[in-house]
Amino acid sequence: MNAETYPTPAEGWTCFHCGTHFAGNFRGWQEALHHFGENVQGDAWCQYTARQVRAMEDQLRRFREEDTPRDRYLHKIQAEHAVAVRRAEEEGYARGLRDAAEQSAIERESQKPCFACDPPASGAAATGEAQ
Numbered sequence: 001m002n003a004e005t006y007p008t009p010a011e012g013w014t015c016f017h018c019g020t021h022f023a024g025n026f027r028g029w030q031e032a033l034h035h036f037g038e039n040v041q042g043d044a045w046c047q048y049t050a051r052q053v054r055a056m057e058d059q060l061r062r063f064r065e066e067d068t069p070r071d072r073y074l075h076k077i078q079a080e081h082a083v084a085v086r087r088a089e090e091e092g093y094a095r096g097l098r099d100a101a102e103q104s105a106i107e108r109e110s111q112k113p114c115f116a117c118d119p120p121a122s123g124a125a126a127t128g129e130a131q
């Protein structure tokens with residue numbers, strides 16, 4: 001809301017709901033702003049019931065406490081995401097352990113002597129005894 005769009009009338013404003021008059025000066029402009037609000041589609045303050053005001057206060061409290069359906073949904077998907085990330089990390093760790101065990105088995109196997117290249121000695125030749 002700006003003064004060029006809504007110039008202050010010299011005689012001020014009068015609410016057609018409740019008849020409250022607001023002077024055509026800065027103080028009257030401020031009071032009229034509070035009474036009518038900044039949103040031209042909003043209701044004048046005098047049109048709200050105590051029940052509506054309490055409902056708005058309750059809604060504001062829930063927003064501040066992050067206790068709205070939207071907030072609960074966000075917390076739910078954040079928790080599900082955290083669980084999914086932890087499961088993925090655990091699966092990766094398990095895969096790493098499995099791969100390491102397989103690699104160790106391959107290395108142990110490669111350290112065994114090759115019988116084709118180096119056949120085991122047999123009988124007397126192996127012991128070095130003369131025939």
Ligand SMILES: [Zn+2]
Pocket residue numbers: 015016017018019020035044045046047
């Ligand atoms: Zn009013």
